[in-house]
Amino acid sequence: MTPQPRPDDELDHIEAARILGVEPGTVRGYASRGTLSPGPRWSRREIEARKKAEDGRAKAVRRSPAEQRAETVAQWLTAAQLGKREKVTLRDIREEYGVSERTAIRTLARARELADEPQD
Incomplete structure (x- = not known):
């Protein structure tokens, strides 16, 4: 018999990723940016709260994962232009999202377009 998940179960990054999709x-990356508490383990409660918050935002605006990556x-x-972070590299994108070099190139190109668009 498999035990029921409990809110205070500790999850590693793989288990947390599975729940968050x-x-x-x-x-x-969420942990390093402060969106989640510093890892390497997180409570199921924290991960499920993050999922619920994301689900609420997703209902308001549905964007493809590629567009979400580009927006980020x-x-x-x-931030790099303002001197608040290092220059953005393809390696940064590949490591953050686990994508191929080609996808990282497309993401960076779209991000540059978005960064140049006037903000409403």
Whole structure:
């Protein structure tokens, strides 16, 4: 008999990623940016709260994962221009999202377009 999940169960980045529907590297990125508490383990309660918050936002605006990546990278580009972070590299994108070099190139190109668009 498998035990029932409990709110205080501790999850690693792979288990957390499965619940959130993201890549394990994204969970580590959330922790490094402060979206989740510093890892390497998180309570099921924290992960499920994050999932619920994301689900609420997703209902308001549905964007493809590729567009979501590009929007985040556009924010990185803006922060880099303001001197608030290092220059954005393809390696940063590949490590954060676990994507191929080709996908990282497309993500960066779209992010540059978004960063250049006037904000409403």
